[in-house]
Amino acid sequence: VPDYSTFVFLDFDDTLSDSTDLTRQYCSELADLLSSDVGGDKAAWEAAIRPNLLESRAKYAATFAGNPLGGFNAWIEIERVRVTEAIFSAVAQPLPTSDSVLDFAKRMQFDALTCCNAAFTGASEALLQLFEDGIRTQIASSQESEFLFAALIGAQLESYTESKFGPDLVNCAK
Numbered sequence: 001v002p003d004y005s006t007f008v009f010l011d012f013d014d015t016l017s018d019s020t021d022l023t024r025q026y027c028s029e030l031a032d033l034l035s036s037d038v039g040g041d042k043a044a045w046e047a048a049i050r051p052n053l054l055e056s057r058a059k060y061a062a063t064f065a066g067n068p069l070g071g072f073n074a075w076i077e078i079e080r081v082r083v084t085e086a087i088f089s090a091v092a093q094p095l096p097t098s099d100s101v102l103d104f105a106k107r108m109q110f111d112a113l114t115c116c117n118a119a120f121t122g123a124s125e126a127l128l129q130l131f132e133d134g135i136r137t138q139i140a141s142s143q144e145s146e147f148l149f150a151a152l153i154g155a156q157l158e159s160y161t162e163s164k165f166g167p168d169l170v171n172c173a174k
Helices: 020-038 040-062 072-090 102-111 123-132 144-152
Strands: 006-011 133-141 163-165
Touching: 020 040, 020 102, 040 072, 072 102, 102 144, 123 133, 144 163
Parallel strands: 006 133, 133 163
Antiparallel strands: none
8 A cells, every 4th residue: 555645846847848848839829729719810929929928937037036025926917917918919909808818818828738748758657656656746836836737737747746836825936
């Protein structure tokens, strides 16, 4: 009988999943969803998404470097809306009115990430072996918990993990 009192904590990005490949897949999937949901050209959406995501990552680093307790939860909500507005502006599309911009951004992020799989070869087998050996796997990321959960689903790794820790759970950037 497995003990289940042994834990291992793993980072998601560049430990279980290739973050560069995940970003590429995510931009493509999000562009596909937006062109289907809102209309417009997929290539135009993708051209707008990539630089805005890179800018957001730079803002994250600038905001929280040396200041991890600087209010991640408030920042991520404001940033999601800002990035969504910038992307829609870049493709000259009106913002959705069926949801709040924040809710729309969260839904699109989840739907796109669940279509992405940038897991490293052998990651699933390694997590399965840990599970079968009774080792409880916890996952952490600099991305918020909603992002991590959706990315794990897309990578087909979610069922092997017990807890998903993002900076939103403690309002402290990683």
